[in-house]
Amino acid sequence: MWNRKIRSGIRSSIPAHISQSFQGLWPSLLPVLAFLLACSLLPSVAAQTCGTQGVAVQVLGSGGPELQDKRASSSYLVWEDGQAKALIDAGGGSALRFGESGAQMSQLDVIFFSHFHVDHSGDFSALIKSSWFEDRKNPLPIYGPPGNDFMPSTTEFVSDFFGDKHGAYRYLSELLEPGEDGSYKMQPHNVEAASTPIAVFHNADLSASAVRVIHGGVPALAWRIETRDKVIVFSGDTNGEGAGLVKLATDADLFVAHNAAPEGVTGVERNLHMPPSVIGEIAQQAHVKKLVLSHRMLRTLGKEAQTESEIRKRYAGPLQFANDLDCFPIK
Numbered sequence: 001m002w003n004r005k006i007r008s009g010i011r012s013s014i015p016a017h018i019s020q021s022f023q024g025l026w027p028s029l030l031p032v033l034a035f036l037l038a039c040s041l042l043p044s045v046a047a048q049t050c051g052t053q054g055v056a057v058q059v060l061g062s063g064g065p066e067l068q069d070k071r072a073s074s075s076y077l078v079w080e081d082g083q084a085k086a087l088i089d090a091g092g093g094s095a096l097r098f099g100e101s102g103a104q105m106s107q108l109d110v111i112f113f114s115h116f117h118v119d120h121s122g123d124f125s126a127l128i129k130s131s132w133f134e135d136r137k138n139p140l141p142i143y144g145p146p147g148n149d150f151m152p153s154t155t156e157f158v159s160d161f162f163g164d165k166h167g168a169y170r171y172l173s174e175l176l177e178p179g180e181d182g183s184y185k186m187q188p189h190n191v192e193a194a195s196t197p198i199a200v201f202h203n204a205d206l207s208a209s210a211v212r213v214i215h216g217g218v219p220a221l222a223w224r225i226e227t228r229d230k231v232i233v234f235s236g237d238t239n240g241e242g243a244g245l246v247k248l249a250t251d252a253d254l255f256v257a258h259n260a261a262p263e264g265v266t267g268v269e270r271n272l273h274m275p276p277s278v279i280g281e282i283a284q285q286a287h288v289k290k291l292v293l294s295h296r297m298l299r300t301l302g303k304e305a306q307t308e309s310e311i312r313k314r315y316a317g318p319l320q321f322a323n324d325l326d327c328f329p330i331k
């Protein structure tokens with residue numbers, strides 16, 4: 001009633017001859033109005049930055065832990081037909097990139113963690129908080145490594161943030177604790193993997209398997225995501241020892257490897273990360289169809305020519321260095 005009064009008041013305040021000629025314009029204005037309406041719906045579509053068809057990997061974070069690399073830390077999305085289906089790692093800065101990518105937390109089928117160093121997990125809680133404002137109803141499975149004296153397991157890690165007793169962000173415990181009234185629940189799982197790939201997750205859209213990789217003393221996983229007939233493998237952080245990563249990456253359409261150590265590095269850095277020669281060796285042995293180098297740190301940035309030449313001695317396929325928000329469609 002109130003609205004009708006206002007509308008009729010507005011109409012009566014327009015002079016009759018203008019009102020009549022405006023009415024005469026209605027048919028010609030309809031296409032304009034339809035266009036304006038379409039434009040108002042566009043942002044949610046246009047904001048999607050990694051294509052609307054097929055399978056693609058988007059790099060949310062291409063950097064390492066140092067903020068001076070001016071890159072978000074490790075994080076990747078697997079897109080399928082314009083939907084962000086899987087998130088791999090959530091390093092610092094990646095939550096902002098997630099928003100910039102046009103992805104929605106409500107689209108994700110699953111989250112995979114390679115390990116829990118800060119540069120792979122620091123923005124996890126920011127992403128979960130953002131999801132609280134979305135209309136997510138489905139459970140959110142979260143898979144990652146088991147723990148040791150040095151690192152929490154995946155279930156501990158999630159609970160350390162969102163557990164109702166001691167979680168740092170226990171005010172959001174409704175998204176984890178079964179008895180509480182949250183719109184959805186996180187479902188964390190510890191993945192006990194070895195050097196032979198094990199199946200971890202599957203649904204109608206994608207499946208995932210993992211191997212344990214060596215990353216100093218930190219429990220760490222490499223992930224293989226298969227969607228339709230496309231295969232994407234994420235090395236995570238590893239020094240490349242053992243045969244697991246080659247097995248996991250065999251015939252991958254895309255292999256995302258971490259370029260965190262330059263050739264010739266020794267000591268702790270070599271114990272944690274693989275130099276370019278090892279990346280090239282693994283890519284060649286696994287016959288991967290394309291190699292993307294990410295986790296670029298100050299010690300490898302600027303050394304791309306040397307890195308590429310070491311890899312080229314072993315691997316002849318396509319190779320690209322990743323930047324934040326790069327999108328790699330899988331043909």
Ligand SMILES: [Zn+2]
Binds near residue numbers: 117120215237
């Ligand atoms: Zn690490």
